[in-house]
Amino acid sequence: MNMQNSLVEFSNTEVAFAHMSNAGLSKARLLFRSFNFPGLLTLGPPMASVAIALGFKNLIKNTIFEQFCGGEDIETCNKTIDRLAASRIGTILDYSVEGEQSEDNFNATCAEILKTIVAAAGNSHIPFSVFKTTGIIRFALLEKMSKHASLSEQEKEEWQRGVDRFNKICSYAEEKQVRIFVDAEESWIQDAIDRLTEEAARRHNTKSAIVFNTIQLYRHDRLEYLKSQIVDATWFLGFKLVRGAYMEKERKRAVEMGYQDPIQPDKAASDRDYNEALKHCVHHIEKVSICAGTHNENSSRYLMELMEEKQLKCSDERIWFSQLLGMSDHISYNLSNAGYNVCKYVPYGPVKAVIPYLTRRASENSSVAGQMGRELSLIETEIKRRKIAGVKA
Ligand SMILES: Cc1cc2nc3c(=O)[nH]c(=O)nc-3n(C[C@H](O)[C@H](O)[C@H](O)COP(=O)(O)OP(=O)(O)OC[C@H]3O[C@@H](n4cnc5c(N)ncnc54)[C@H](O)[C@@H]3O)c2cc1C
Numbered sequence: 001m002n003m004q005n006s007l008v009e010f011s012n013t014e015v016a017f018a019h020m021s022n023a024g025l026s027k028a029r030l031l032f033r034s035f036n037f038p039g040l041l042t043l044g045p046p047m048a049s050v051a052i053a054l055g056f057k058n059l060i061k062n063t064i065f066e067q068f069c070g071g072e073d074i075e076t077c078n079k080t081i082d083r084l085a086a087s088r089i090g091t092i093l094d095y096s097v098e099g100e101q102s103e104d105n106f107n108a109t110c111a112e113i114l115k116t117i118v119a120a121a122g123n124s125h126i127p128f129s130v131f132k133t134t135g136i137i138r139f140a141l142l143e144k145m146s147k148h149a150s151l152s153e154q155e156k157e158e159w160q161r162g163v164d165r166f167n168k169i170c171s172y173a174e175e176k177q178v179r180i181f182v183d184a185e186e187s188w189i190q191d192a193i194d195r196l197t198e199e200a201a202r203r204h205n206t207k208s209a210i211v212f213n214t215i216q217l218y219r220h221d222r223l224e225y226l227k228s229q230i231v232d233a234t235w236f237l238g239f240k241l242v243r244g245a246y247m248e249k250e251r252k253r254a255v256e257m258g259y260q261d262p263i264q265p266d267k268a269a270s271d272r273d274y275n276e277a278l279k280h281c282v283h284h285i286e287k288v289s290i291c292a293g294t295h296n297e298n299s300s301r302y303l304m305e306l307m308e309e310k311q312l313k314c315s316d317e318r319i320w321f322s323q324l325l326g327m328s329d330h331i332s333y334n335l336s337n338a339g340y341n342v343c344k345y346v347p348y349g350p351v352k353a354v355i356p357y358l359t360r361r362a363s364e365n366s367s368v369a370g371q372m373g374r375e376l377s378l379i380e381t382e383i384k385r386r387k388i389a390g391v392k393a
Pocket of ligand 1: 182242244263264265270292294295296323
């Protein structure tokens with residue numbers, strides 16, 4: 001399939017929700033409506049943990065967990081992987097456990113990430129793997145390394161163990177020929193993450209882009225960073241382009257500690273740099289592969305236009321669109337239906353351990369944050385459409 005982008009209609013809810021039954025849609029409507037009211041999950045991780053201790057695990061599992069997560073382990077994600085694959089959408093297994101920052105946990109997380117690489121190897125339904133550096137290296141240590149602070153002997157050894165885990169994951173990804181995203185995190189630890197990722201990319205991206213860094217365009221310095229990376233590299237580059245997930249935290253810390261806010265002055269500036277980054281990467285597509293990690297319709301449309309201008313096929317392996325499971329299905333399903341490469345982050349892990357991830361989804365989908373209106377109105381449109389059309393499924 002190689003359709004013109006003008007034929008992709010994100011407002012087509014019939015395509016967007018074809019994978020959901022009437023009952024499933026009603027359930028999702030109830031869930032998104034519930035985010036409007038203060039509840040256990042919107043009150044944050046401590047209250048959600050209390051809910052689990054009180055025996056509400058199944059309630060959470062059958063509602064918000066089911067909407068946003070694939071399962072409790074890789075095995076139980078298979079149903080979701082198959083369901084997405086039936087619509088030509090790839091899965092990115094995202095081990096979303098945010099636990100105690102201990103060496104044991106880092107080793108366990110590293111072992112789990114290696115398992116996601118095994119699951120992805122040779123499996124076209126799982127086109128990428130992903131990990132967060134804070135899952136395998138202590139946050140405070142990444143902060144020290146980003147500040148170029150001096151380390152004690154003990155910290156030097158700890159750092160080396162973390163670097164070994166990081167490099168083991170990237171080497172294994174190359175060995176298994178699985179492309180891997182390194183997620184971007186808070187600006188005050190990102191410098192250390194960038195350096196680790198750049199070195200890994202230099203080592204493993206000699207024949208194609210295997211290790212992908214993530215660029216947050218809500219930071220005013222990132223477009224320049226991206227451009228400098230592209231100028232300097234004689235190897236292949238991979239970038240996941242996102243706007244950024246930690247805006248409030250970033251702004252608050254900058255005010256409290258009295259340094260220049262790393263975030264763009266307004267949303268329009270983030271949007272402008274995001275689209276500029278897409279353009280710059282597409283113009284250097286000979287050595288740059290990208291994944292547009294976004295729920296923004298304009299940016300997704302703009303990327304389709306850039307591809308058309310450059311006469312790239314919709315299915316060009318160097319360009320992917322990606323959304324989170326349970327969100328923006330109208331973008332994912334309409335793009336894949338038109339022949340573009342699409343994948344979804346499919347978070348997984350024990351219910352209790354993915355609570356921080358779920359509470360972020362709940363608060364971002366509340367009416368205060370604004371996303372709720374988007375998701376809910378699409379679901380309501382499809383419910384109405386099915387009623388009028390007399391769809392019984
Ligand atoms: C597949 C995928 C992978 C992701 N990986 C990462 C990751 O590794 N690291 C990470 O940090 N995030 C990641 N994200 C989250 C992402 O950064 C955004 O938070 C989220 O996708 C919302 O942005 P958007 O592009 O979808 O669109 P929109 O809804 O159009 O934009 C919302 C975003 O715009 C920015 N913004 C909003 N208001 C302002 C303002 N006043 N001034 C400046 N900027 C503003 C913020 O970044 C906000 O999140 C990922 C998202 C997806 C879909």
